[in-house]
Amino acid sequence: MTAILETRGLSRNFGGLKAVTDVDFTLEAGEIRAVIGPNGAGKTTFVGLISGRVAPSAGTILFEGADISHLPAFRRVRLGIAYTFQITSIYAKLTVAENVDLASHQRGTTDTRSCLEQVGLGDRASQVAGTLAYGHQRLLEVAMGLALRPKLLILDEPTQGLSDGEIDNFIELVRTLSKRATVLLIEHNMPVVMSLAHRITVLDRGSILAEGTPEAIRANPAVQAAYLGTADA
Amino acid sequence: MTARIVLLHLAVLLLLFALQFIASDYVILTLTRIMVLAVYASGYNLLFGYSGLLSLGHAMFFATGLYAAAIGTTRAGLSVPEAFLAATLIGVVVSSIMGVIVLRARGVGFMIVTLMFSQAAFLTVLYFGDYTRGDEGIVILDTIRIFSFLGRTIDLTDPLLRYNLALALLAILVALILVLVRSRFGHVLVAIRENEDRTAMLGYDVARYKFIAFVISGTLSAVSGATYALMFAYAGSTLASIQYSIHPLLWTLLGGASTTLGPMLGTGVMFLLVDFASGFTNVSLLITGAVLIALVLFFPKGILGSIRQRYLKWLP
Numbered sequence: 001m002t003a004i005l006e007t008r009g010l011s012r013n014f015g016g017l018k019a020v021t022d023v024d025f026t027l028e029a030g031e032i033r034a035v036i037g038p039n040g041a042g043k044t045t046f047v048g049l050i051s052g053r054v055a056p057s058a059g060t061i062l063f064e065g066a067d068i069s070h071l072p073a074f075r076r077v078r079l080g081i082a083y084t085f086q087i088t089s090i091y092a093k094l095t096v097a098e099n100v101d102l103a104s105h106q107r108g109t110t111d112t113r114s115c116l117e118q119v120g121l122g123d124r125a126s127q128v129a130g131t132l133a134y135g136h137q138r139l140l141e142v143a144m145g146l147a148l149r150p151k152l153l154i155l156d157e158p159t160q161g162l163s164d165g166e167i168d169n170f171i172e173l174v175r176t177l178s179k180r181a182t183v184l185l186i187e188h189n190m191p192v193v194m195s196l197a198h199r200i201t202v203l204d205r206g207s208i209l210a211e212g213t214p215e216a217i218r219a220n221p222a223v224q225a226a227y228l229g230t231a232d233a
Numbered sequence: 234m235t236a237r238i239v240l241l242h243l244a245v246l247l248l249l250f251a252l253q254f255i256a257s258d259y260v261i262l263t264l265t266r267i268m269v270l271a272v273y274a275s276g277y278n279l280l281f282g283y284s285g286l287l288s289l290g291h292a293m294f295f296a297t298g299l300y301a302a303a304i305g306t307t308r309a310g311l312s313v314p315e316a317f318l319a320a321t322l323i324g325v326v327v328s329s330i331m332g333v334i335v336l337r338a339r340g341v342g343f344m345i346v347t348l349m350f351s352q353a354a355f356l357t358v359l360y361f362g363d364y365t366r367g368d369e370g371i372v373i374l375d376t377i378r379i380f381s382f383l384g385r386t387i388d389l390t391d392p393l394l395r396y397n398l399a400l401a402l403l404a405i406l407v408a409l410i411l412v413l414v415r416s417r418f419g420h421v422l423v424a425i426r427e428n429e430d431r432t433a434m435l436g437y438d439v440a441r442y443k444f445i446a447f448v449i450s451g452t453l454s455a456v457s458g459a460t461y462a463l464m465f466a467y468a469g470s471t472l473a474s475i476q477y478s479i480h481p482l483l484w485t486l487l488g489g490a491s492t493t494l495g496p497m498l499g500t501g502v503m504f505l506l507v508d509f510a511s512g513f514t515n516v517s518l519l520i521t522g523a524v525l526i527a528l529v530l531f532f533p534k535g536i537l538g539s540i541r542q543r544y545l546k547w548l549p
């Protein structure tokens with residue numbers, strides 16, 4: 001297996017606060033990796049560093065072997081790193097289809113319809129995005145991510161606000177998708193993590209606390225102490 | 234849908250064309266002014282309405298065109314077409330340089346920086362009074378404004394000819410704006426206005442889009458300024474003042490920001506208002522201020538914006 005993404009000594013401080021500290025992280029092409037950790041552990045900051053939304057204080061990021069540490073975010077997107085925001089970020093005044101069009105046009109494709117159908121929003125194409133239920137807005141984000149035809153898709157808490165039925169569909173969607181793309185999934189919902197992730201990385205206070213298969217992580221006492229014991233799942 | 238939009242814009246231009254056969258001299262002159270300034274307002278709208286960048290300093294670009302044309306014809310010995318072309322090119326250069334600088338700022342910072350540069354430009358106009366003749370202004374002599382072009386004599390002192398030239402310019406502008414805002418480029422500008430972060434995370438080079446929009450907007454303002462100087466034979470420092478930065482904002486808001494015809498309509502309506510009110514008062518600035526406040530408070534979408542929202546959803 002080959003690494004699609006690698007970080008070395010990756011750090012980010014906000015003033016005195018160390019949000020991400022010295023993270024060495026490797027992601028294999030084709031895997032589904034879950035990143036879990038308590039609130040404020042630095043998960044969003046960590047993927048922000050990878051996607052280019054947040055500038056690193058130190059360290060390097062390699063994507064397919066090339067150093068992307070100093071590339072602006074939009075270039076990383078073009079290289080194949082797509083990011084769906086934790087705090088929903090859509091074009092509220094545009095229609096659902098127009099939202100996804102903006103993504104597919106950037107790639108020069110006409111994937112909009114199929115992307116909307118994959119996430120289950122096929123019948124809402126002409127609805128104004130801002131009027132969608134919250135969970136559906138999350139799915140719209142995912143559809144935009146798909147339309148970018150990413151090699152690496154970063155999903156920051158995508159199932160927030162979804163119903164149980166929608167979560168089941170979502171799990172299926174990520175499985176199908178992982179045949180085409182590597183998936184980096186930040187998720188608080190443990191059943192989702194356990195059923196999807198090949199491996200799990202646990203972040204705590206900006207550092208990697210543990211990493212391994214779902215079974216190993218579940219059995220890890222340090223993880224239980226830091227996280228699972230207080231999990232909201 | 235597209236046919237309807239094209240027909241609407243053609244109808245507006247045809248109406249303006251037909252008006253010259255019935256309008257009085259005074260109306261012709263006023264409409265000519267409105268059409269020339271509508272180019273300014275539309276250029277402003279591309280940046281403000283579509284891209285969401287509120288500049289408080291576009292007078293510097295209007296003045297760039299104005300003075301380039303006036304000084305070009307009166308001092309540099311350029312013919313009117315040469316001066317027009319030179320003014321346009323200088324407009325491209327000046328707005329490119331300004332774009333690189335001011336686009337570093339965002340939001341309120343952008344408003345302040347554009348305002349400051351525009352004030353600096355205004356003071357520069359006054360400082361170089363030897364060349365610009367300050368608020369007294371440069372008058373372009375009729376001998377310059379009657380010239381031969383491609384073997385024909387063009388007489389810019391002829392009101393009807395001016396009217397039709399202004400209309401031709403407006404027609405080109407309308408076509409340009411319509412094509413721009415309905416293109417992928419235009420859609421990305423709107424996307425940046427609606428959600429800049431998201432747009433960058435879709436892989437768009439937001440800075441580059443903003444820069445291009447800024448340069449087009451500044452250049453159209455310069456084109457309007459140059460046309461204004463050449464057609465009305467005058468360039469004075471009032472036309473470079475803050476008032477002329479507020480005007481296009483006001484016209485755009487009144488007619489409807491991010492509508493293709495709104496800025497034109499807003500320019501026209503504002504002229505009518507000031508004209509009407511000058512019967513009772515000579516404080517046109519007061520009216521300008523009152524309209525601006527009323528718009529922001531009660532009518533934020535402007536005339537065409539409101540019509541689009543309520544009745545004609547297809548309006549571009």
Ligand SMILES: Nc1ncnc2c1ncn2[C@@H]1O[C@H](COP(=O)(O)OP(=O)(O)OP(=O)(O)O)[C@@H](O)[C@H]1O
Binds near residue numbers: 014018038086
């Ligand atoms: N832009 C910022 N400025 C200052 N502090 C920040 C900024 N972004 C994040 N932080 C801080 O960095 C720490 C890590 O935040 P981050 O959002 O990465 O955590 P998270 O693991 O994603 O949390 P959650 O599970 O709540 O989403 C927090 O203490 C947060 O307050």
Ligand SMILES: [Mg+2]
Binds near residue numbers: 043045086
């Ligand atoms: Mg987070």
